[in-house]
Amino acid sequence: xxxxxxxxxxxxxxxxxxxxxxxxxxxxxxxxxxxxxxxxxxxxxxxxxxxxxxxxxxxxxxxxxxxxxxxxxxxxxxxxxxxxxxxxxxxxxxxxxxxxxxxxxxxxxxxxxxxxxxxxxxxxxxxxxxxxxxxxxxxxxxxxxxxxxxxxxxxxxxxxxxxxxxxxxxxxxxxxxxxxxxxxxxxxxxxxxxxxxxxxxxxxxxxxxxxxxxxxxxxxxxxxxxxxxxxxxxxxxxxxxxxxxxxxxxxxxxxxxxxxxxxxxxxxxxxxxxxxxxxxxxxxxxxxxxxxxxxxxxxxxxxxxxxxxxxxxxx
Numbered sequence: 001x002x003x004x005x006x007x008x009x010x011x012x013x014x015x016x017x018x019x020x021x022x023x024x025x026x027x028x029x030x031x032x033x034x035x036x037x038x039x040x041x042x043x044x045x046x047x048x049x050x051x052x053x054x055x056x057x058x059x060x061x062x063x064x065x066x067x068x069x070x071x072x073x074x075x076x077x078x079x080x081x082x083x084x085x086x087x088x089x090x091x092x093x094x095x096x097x098x099x100x101x102x103x104x105x106x107x108x109x110x111x112x113x114x115x116x117x118x119x120x121x122x123x124x125x126x127x128x129x130x131x132x133x134x135x136x137x138x139x140x141x142x143x144x145x146x147x148x149x150x151x152x153x154x155x156x157x158x159x160x161x162x163x164x165x166x167x168x169x170x171x172x173x174x175x176x177x178x179x180x181x182x183x184x185x186x187x188x189x190x191x192x193x194x195x196x197x198x199x200x201x202x203x204x205x206x207x208x209x210x211x212x213x214x215x216x217x218x219x220x221x222x223x224x225x226x227x228x229x230x231x232x233x234x235x236x237x238x239x240x241x242x243x244x245x246x247x248x249x250x251x252x253x254x255x256x257x258x259x260x261x262x263x264x265x266x267x268x269x270x271x272x273x274x275x276x277x278x279x280x281x282x283x284x285x286x287x288x289x290x291x292x293x294x295x296x297x298x299x300x301x302x303x304x305x306x307x308x309x310x311x312x313x314x315x
Contacts, residue, residue: 004197010190015216017183022220024176025051028169030230035165039100042146044225044236045107045243051177052217052237053244055184059214060253069259071210073127076250077269078211078305080115080242084279085301086212087219088238091226092294098231099283107239108280114138115276118246119269125261132254139247180217188213208309215241235289242276264311271304 025048033043056079063072091097114135121131191209218241225234253259278300282293289297 007190007194014183014186018220021176021179022224026225028173031165044233045240048237049240053241054181055214057249060249064253064257073261073265076245079215082215083238089294089298092289095226097289099287104283112276116273122266122269127254127259132251135247135251184217268308
């Protein structure tokens with residue numbers, strides 16, 4: 001009983017840390033973006049996305065080092081499904097999301113392309129160091145492009161008053177990222193231990209608790225951004241996180257240790273491609289993801305996760 005109370009306490013404290021960290025992160029990032037003439041979209045695609053992807057990075061690299069290849073790949077693919085299939089859908093249900101043309105034509109199409117390429121790489125149920133280098137090099141090229149282009153486009157609903165940026169915002173941004181990463185890791189630990197306490201199998205923990213748990217920073221940041229009408233940060237965070245997960249997290253993990261995976265990983269990665277295509281299509285229509293489209297995305301994401309769980313269940 002004492003262990004049960006401890007696990008619930010860890011989950012509660014980590015959720016509070018994630019919520020507060022998300023508020024700090026969105027506020028400081030938005031103010032700094034305006035100060036330096038950088039759009040909320042680019043901030044969401046880079047700094048915020050990198051910070052909220054830190055839990056996935058920690059879990060995936062740990063899996064690669066320990067030889068748990070399926071855990072590493074499942075965490076990346078599962079987190080990506082959770083990001084755009086669940087979190088984005090919920091955000092759109094909460095408030096219709098304005099989308100900039102840049103996000104659609106550049107970042108959305110890039111995400112669709114790299115999702116398809118990564119799924120193709122898994123066709124032989126393995127990932128090599130060369131493929132890891134290709135993924136990571138693509139990330140470096142993408143980030144360089146963002147810096148050179150210096151996009152300053154704002155989406156419609158981001159035209160809201162902002163407090164002036166201060167030097168302390170840089171410290172607040174870093175502290176917020178640390179808080180979110182620590183909260184995310186604590187949440188995963190508490191949730192995994194709680195699942196084991198109730199006798200849940202490892203595969204259920206990996207495909208549900210760990211994938212969802214490492215995506216909690218993305219969820220709290222995106223929802224906080226929607227509430228504050230910073231749609232660029234909200235959508236940019238989710239698209240950027242998926243890019244970082246696939247190109248950076250998976251790329252580095254495979255560079256550390258080549259991976260061999262089960263057939264289920266290849267099929268699930270393949271199912272992520274049409275889900276990503278659906279999100280891009282919804283963004284393309286009217287430059288806005290409405291509540292009906294959000295519901296469609298949410299149902300699709302839940303369907304893929306449900307199929308994956310049922311297909312992976314021990315016979």
